[in-house]
Each structure stands twice: as C-alpha cells, then as structure tokens.
Amino acid sequence: MNPLIRNTHTGNALTGGVTKLTATPSTVASVLAELREWNRDLVGAGEGAGVERLQLFAERHMDLRDDLAWRAARGERLNVRERALLEAFDAILDRLMPSPTRVPPDVRQVMDDVLRTM
Amino acid sequence: MNPVTRISLPEPPALTPVSARDFAAWLSWSFFDGICAYCALQSRALEVDHVEPASYAKERRLDPGNLLPACRACNGPGGKSDYHPDHVERRRLPRDTTGYSALDPRFDDFGLLFDVLEDGRLSVRPGKEHDRALWNVQVLLKLHLPKKVRARQELMELRAVAERLVEHLREEGLDASVETSSPTTRLGENARIILNMLARRLLFYDLFSLKLSEDPKALTRNRRHALRTRECGWTPS
Numbered sequence: 001m002n003p004l005i006r007n008t009h010t011g012n013a014l015t016g017g018v019t020k021l022t023a024t025p026s027t028v029a030s031v032l033a034e035l036r037e038w039n040r041d042l043v044g045a046g047e048g049a050g051v052e053r054l055q056l057f058a059e060r061h062m063d064l065r066d067d068l069a070w071r072a073a074r075g076e077r078l079n080v081r082e083r084a085l086l087e088a089f090d091a092i093l094d095r096l097m098p099s100p101t102r103v104p105p106d107v108r109q110v111m112d113d114v115l116r117t118m
Numbered sequence: 119m120n121p122v123t124r125i126s127l128p129e130p131p132a133l134t135p136v137s138a139r140d141f142a143a144w145l146s147w148s149f150f151d152g153i154c155a156y157c158a159l160q161s162r163a164l165e166v167d168h169v170e171p172a173s174y175a176k177e178r179r180l181d182p183g184n185l186l187p188a189c190r191a192c193n194g195p196g197g198k199s200d201y202h203p204d205h206v207e208r209r210r211l212p213r214d215t216t217g218y219s220a221l222d223p224r225f226d227d228f229g230l231l232f233d234v235l236e237d238g239r240l241s242v243r244p245g246k247e248h249d250r251a252l253w254n255v256q257v258l259l260k261l262h263l264p265k266k267v268r269a270r271q272e273l274m275e276l277r278a279v280a281e282r283l284v285e286h287l288r289e290e291g292l293d294a295s296v297e298t299s300s301p302t303t304r305l306g307e308n309a310r311i312i313l314n315m316l317a318r319r320l321l322f323y324d325l326f327s328l329k330l331s332e333d334p335k336a337l338t339r340n341r342r343h344a345l346r347t348r349e350c351g352w353t354p355s
Contacts, residue, residue, distance in 0.1 A: 062195070066257045073256040093263060097191040100159035100269040101152065103276055103315065110311045111279045117305075118286050 025081065031061050032085040039092055065089040125224045125325075130182035138166040138185055145187040150321045154189035155223050156198065156259050158325045159269050160318070161189035169222060171200040186222070191266070192259050201258060218250040220258055229327025236278075238271030273319055277328060280316045283309055284332045 038053070068086045072078055078086065103111075127148045133140060145166060146152065152160045155167070167188035170178055178184040191197055203217030221228070231251040233241040240261055242251045255261045287293070287309055316323075323329070 069256045070253065073252050090260070090263060093196045093260060094265055097196060097260075097263060097265050098161065098163075098189065099265050100154075100157070100161050100189065100191075102269055103272040107276075107311060107315045108272075110308050111276065114279055114283055114308050114312065118282055 025079075027064065028081045028085050031064060032081060032088065035061075035085065035088045035092065039088060061089075122227075123224060124227050127182075127224070135180045138168065138180060141182050141185050142166050142187070144182070145185060149187050151318050153187070153321045154192055155186035156188055156192040156221055157261055157266055158223070158228065158322045159189070159266065159273075160322075161191075164189055165193050167193045167198065169220070171202050171205075173200060174202045174204070186224075191263075197259050218253045218258075221251075221254045223325055227327070228325045232326060234270055234274060234326050234328060236271070236274050238267040238269070238274060240270075273322055276312065276315060276319065277323060277330065280312050281330055281332075283312055284330065288332075 038057070065086065068078060068082050069090075072083075072086060125148075128144075130141060130144050135141065142164075146164065149155060152162065152164055154161055154164060164187040167186050168175075168179065169184050169186055172179045175184065188198065193199070198220055201220055203219060221231075226247075230245070231243060231247055232255075233243060235241055240255055242248055242255065260266075283305075287305065290305070292303075292306065292309075
C-alpha cells in the first residue's frame with residue numbers, strides 16, 4: 001500500500017476499503033524524485049538489474065502509475081510532473097522488462113539481403 | 119452464455135498434477151514455441167499463469183482451463199501479477215471501477231480489438247471492447263513499452279519480407295513452401311530461412327488476424343508440426 005496516497009475526503013493515509021482517491025501534487029513530486037534517483041542508480045546496469053527493487057517499488061507505487069496511465073489513455077490532460085512521472089516509470093519498467101525473443105541477427109541479414117536483391 | 123472460443127486447446131495430459139508447472143509442456147505445445155498468451159511475443163522463459171489468481175480461486179489452482187503461458191513481463195509485478203477485478207489494490211484506482219478483465223486469447227479476438235501498425239505499435243479499434251482493450255495495453259499488460267513495440271515491429275517486417283519473397287518466387291515459377299523450396303538457389307535458401315522463421319511466429323500473426331496473401335499455413339504446415347514435436351517433450355495422444 002502506498003502511504004503517500006491519501007483519501008481525498010479525509011486526508012488520511014489509506015488503510016483499505018474502496019474510497020475515491022487521487023494523486024496529489026506532493027505525492028507525484030515525491031514519487032518522481034524517488035524514481036529519478038533510482039533511475040540514476042540503474043544507469044549502466046544490465047537487463048533485469050533491480051528486479052527485486054522493482055517488486056518492492058511496484059507494490060508501493062504501481063497503482064499511482066496505473067492511475068496516471070489510465071487518465072492519459074482516456075485523453076485526460078496530465079500536468080508536467082504527472083507526465084514526467086509516467087514517462088520515468090515506464091522507462092524503468094521497460095528497462096527491467098525481460099526482452100521478448102527478437103528476430104535473430106542471421107535472419108535479419110537474410111531479410112536485408114532479400115530486400116536488396118528484389 | 120458461453121464466450122466464443124477463439125483458440126481451442128487440445129485435451130490436457132492425463133496426470134495427477136502437483137503444481138501448475140506440470141502443465142507447462144502442454145501449454146508450450148498448445149501455444150507453440152514459447153509464445154506468451156498475453157502479448158503474443160516469443161520469450162525465452164515462460165511462466166504458467168493462473169488466469170484467475172490462486173489467491174482468488176484456490177479450487178482452480180490446478181485446473182488446466184485456468185492456466186496460460188505468460189512471459190515474465192506480462193505476468194510479473196509490472197504486468198498482470200495477481201490481477202483480479204476485485205483485487206483490493208486495483209479497486210483503489212479511482213477510474214478502475216469497471217473491473218475490466220485481462221485479455222484471454224482463448225476467448226478474445228485480438229484481431230477485432232487491435233491493429234498492429236507497421237512500426238509495432240498497437241492501435242485499439244473502436245467498439246464496445248475499446249476501453250477494456252485500451253486498459254489492457256496501457257495499464258495492465260503495458261504492451262506499449264518500447265521493448266514490446268520493437269519486437270512487434272520486427273515481426274511485422276518479417277511478414278512484409280516474407281510476403282514479397284513469396285510473390286517473387288511465384289513470379290519466378292518456384293514453389294514457396296518450406297518443404298519444397300529449392301535449397302540449391304540463393305533465393306530458395308533465403309525463402310527457407312525466412313519461412314522457417316515465419317512458421318515459428320505463426321501464432322503471433324494468427325492471434326492478431328494478420329494474413330499473408332499466400333496462405334501461411336500452407337507454406338509452413340509441416341514445419342510447424344515438426345517444430346512442435348521436436349521442441350516440446352509432450353505430444354497429445
């Protein structure tokens with residue numbers, strides 16, 4: 001549970017139940033700062049590095065990311081910080097995501113060869 | 119009313135399963151060559167996903183009808199994880215009150231839900247399932263992330279090259295099928311390599327209803343069966 005996300009009606013940190021929530025500006029700024037710091041730590045790290053940390057992070061903040069992503073997908077305009085948070089989160093998720101199997105280099109070479117000769 | 123079945127899986131093997139992993143070979147065979155059921159891309163290591171999470175449906179923990187192969191990206195904490203419409207974490211999202219369900223290739227026609235663009239991006243088609251499909255792409259499975267997009271782009275390129283190659287072979291009066299294309303010519307050898315690769319990714323194209331002008335199954339039928347039986351230790355009785 002993300003203690004930074006607060007019930008907008010009471011101002012209390014969530015303890016469960018279904019309530020109407022929103023990502024407050026201070027929540028977004030705080031998580032964004034944490035994400036940027038983490039992103040710096042991972043620069044140069046290999047694929048899959050930091051997976052355990054992602055799991056921990058996901059438990060705490062994925063709901064916030066998903067909320068922003070869904071708002072953006074529905075066409076709602078996000079402010080600068082919200083957009084930055086979403087982009088930073090997605091960049092980290094992409095980096096940690098195991099790559100799907102790509103077309104092997106030798107087949108790519110054949111494809112290029114075919115396209116050149118036809 | 120039962121949903122329309124898009125992919126019929128063969129009968130699961132008769133065994134006394136101890137863990138869901140016992141069905142891994144059957145799922146691998148059914149979905150062909152390491153294809154993830156959610157993103158339809160091939161991955162090196164697939165997990166066995168409980169469509170209804172074990173924590174919400176304990177009685178279906180070993181039910182083969184509740185299992186799908188999924189890559190770590192789709193099934194992990196950045197993806198579906200233990201998603202269930204009633205999952206308390208999900209219900210905290212103010213706009214996620216509809217309880218959308220995760221994509222399921224057995225019942226959802228990906229070709230009706232999405233267009234795969236040439237650059238690998240998914241475009242959600244309008245219709246009554248639009249919001250659910252969009253939510254799956256952007257929120258739950260995150261199919262918009264660059265790694266997935268690049269992999270799809272490569273497959274679209276492969277399809278386009280195969281299309282041109284088949285057309286070219288036909289103009290030359292040659293047979294394009296994998297089994298009979300002549301390996302003695304450079305074109306024949308190239309056709310064999312590309313159509314083999316296409317055969318390995320055929321389910322991707324099937325799921326998104328992407329067709330070659332030439333029937334890809336006719337081109338690759340025997341090869342597909344050979345791949346399946348060689349790469350998986352289990353075949354249906």
